[in-house]
Amino acid sequence: NAIQQEQEQKQKIKAVEPVRSACSPELLLQYRKVMKTVIQGEERLARLGDANPNALKEHKLLQNAKAKNESLSEWSRRIHEGTRYLDKLGRDVISAQRELRELQEQRNALNGIRGLFRGADKREIDARILEQESVLETAEREENEFRYKLQQAESEWKEKYAAFQRTEGYKYVDPTGLDKYREREILAAVSLENTRQKVAEEISVARSQMLSLEPELNMSGDEKAQMRHELLAEMALEQQQQEEKALRIQQTWVRE
Structure with a gap:
């Protein structure tokens, strides 16, 4: 049976050889090159394993979660800075209150003292008191307004963070929850899936090129099968030669 099959295969090769010679050599070479690209892609795709669409979904969840977390962290940082600024406004109010008390004490000390110069001093202090009261009023208003805005920001941040904690991506x-090892697994899986999709796209493009060339070549199924067989043998030989070359280089390094 084996001898019979070999003879049949030889007959097929012999039968297609005249047809090949009648084809355009340039087109035949181009078709052969494209078919080799398809075969190489198929072998690489097989080594990459089955598709893993969940890898893309999981990676997207990871990216979105990290972006959301960074946004909320930046928001929290600004709230912290706002708290420090509110403390500064509070100190401004205390300082304005102290200066106003000092002016009022000076004004009280002048009460009951008569004289032209004392009257002028009283008018000057009264003017300064009015000015300082305005300063205090402004400081208190700024403090109250900023405190309200800060409280609103804190409340909104808590709501956003609580909502984020309930999402699928929070983990x-x-x-x-998630450790660095698991994150590396996700990144490795999505990298593999992206590579797999890229190879699949390259195969699809090459197959389309093959289909566009076939009408001009008018090749039979046996011809295409024989060409594929030859290419597989050629690629196996190339692989063997590469492995032998790598082994020789390795042996040279060992001897050195």
Whole structure:
């Protein structure tokens, strides 16, 4: 049976050889090159394994969660800076209150003292008191307005963060949840899936090129099968030669 099959295969090769010679050599070479690209892509795709669409979904969740977490962290940082600024406004109010008390004490000390110069001093202090009261009023208003805005920001941040904690993606940034090893797994999986999709696209493009060339070549199924067989043998030989070359280089390094 084996001998019979070999003879049949030889007959097929012999039968297609005249047809090949009648084809345009340039087109035949181009078709052969494209078919080799398809075969190489198929072998690489097989090595990459089955598709993993969940890898893309999980990676997207991870990216979105990290972006959301960074946004909320920046928001929290600004709230912290706002708290420090509110403390500064509070100190401004205390300072304005102290200066006003000092002026009022000076004004009280002048009460009961008569004289032209004392009267002038009283008018000057009264003017300064009015000015300082305005300063205090402005400082208190700024403090109250900023406190209200800060409280609103804190309240909104808590709502946003609580909502984020309820999302599917929160587990990817939860300090007690996802570890760095799992994150590396996700990144490796999505990298593999992206590579797999890229190879699949390259195969699809090459197959389309093959289909566009076939009408001009008018090749039979046996011809295409034989060409594929030859290419597989050629690629196997190339692989063997590469492995032998790598082994020789390795042996040279060992001897050195």
